[in-house]
Amino acid sequence: MVRPDSAGRTGGAEATRRTRGGATRAGSRRAPRTLRTERFAPYVLVAPAVLIIVTLRLWxxxxxxxxxxxxDGENNGTAVGFANYVELLQDPLFQGALRNVGLLVLLLPVAVAIPGLLATFIYLRVPGHRLFRSVYFFPAVLSPVIVGAIYNLLLAFDGPLNDLLGRAGLGPVDWLGDPGVAMFAVVGVHIWATFGMALVVFLAGFATLNPSLLDAARVDGATLPQVIWHVIIPGLSRTIQFVFVTTMIGMLTSMFGLLYVMTAGGPEGSTYLPEYYIWHEQGQMNRPALASAASTVLFFIMLIVGLAQMSVLRRSGRED
Known part of the structure; x- marks a missing residue:
């Protein structure tokens, strides 16, 4: 015979089990909904950015x-196939622009090494590093038009730089009038004017570098070149990849202001780059279809060069 209190406890336990069982089943029904919501949440958050990119970039x-x-002209709106691309490849100005792209690729390691070395000196706290950090970034805030005007005065044939060279017995150099020198002069000015942004990126990369590795290298008696080659470069491989790609894109798409002010594409078209050629064909020659073809070629150049750089840098990083 079961006592009343035992029966009460048994009934209460049974009711509790039923309640828990119902809650478990309800929770199991809610769990798939929660997982489904969590699965779609990233897509919902990314959707506005993707929509903007597709609408304002890809389309x-x-x-x-x-x-x-x-x-163009009489054939405006008429399909001409690859005629514009054939004309581009036969145009001496565009051929010169492509050669200058190759020159930029060759000079790219210099454009990356300069801010990298300066950031290294700042990170190692050389005397006056706080002042250098401000001074190095100052050119990055100047307008390309102002930078071009300043260097037009400095690099003029009768300017102060040639005056110093004359006093040193080296003779004057026609920095902006010699077809073999002008492009190097413009690229040098561009590197000076823009390396401040790469410097900031390198300093941010140094914040992720393990300082114990530098301490171990110092204890082992490593020299500064050895520290840079065996510790800093491998530790900043991701940052270096980013700076390589962004610097190359900047060289291909952000030199118009300097070119327009300093050389206007001259002398003899020796300082043409694809972006300047695009402006010339669109704005001066009123040939938008040909300019669109040049823009397409520039896009594929940036894509190929960027992917090639990333592949080479990743391969070298794995070998290290």
């Missing part, structure tokens, strides 16, 4: 590529 790019297969 205009596709329109430009489509427009490059049409004609």
């Amino acid at each position: 205009p790019l596709l329109l430009g590529v489509n427009f490059s297969f049409t004609g």
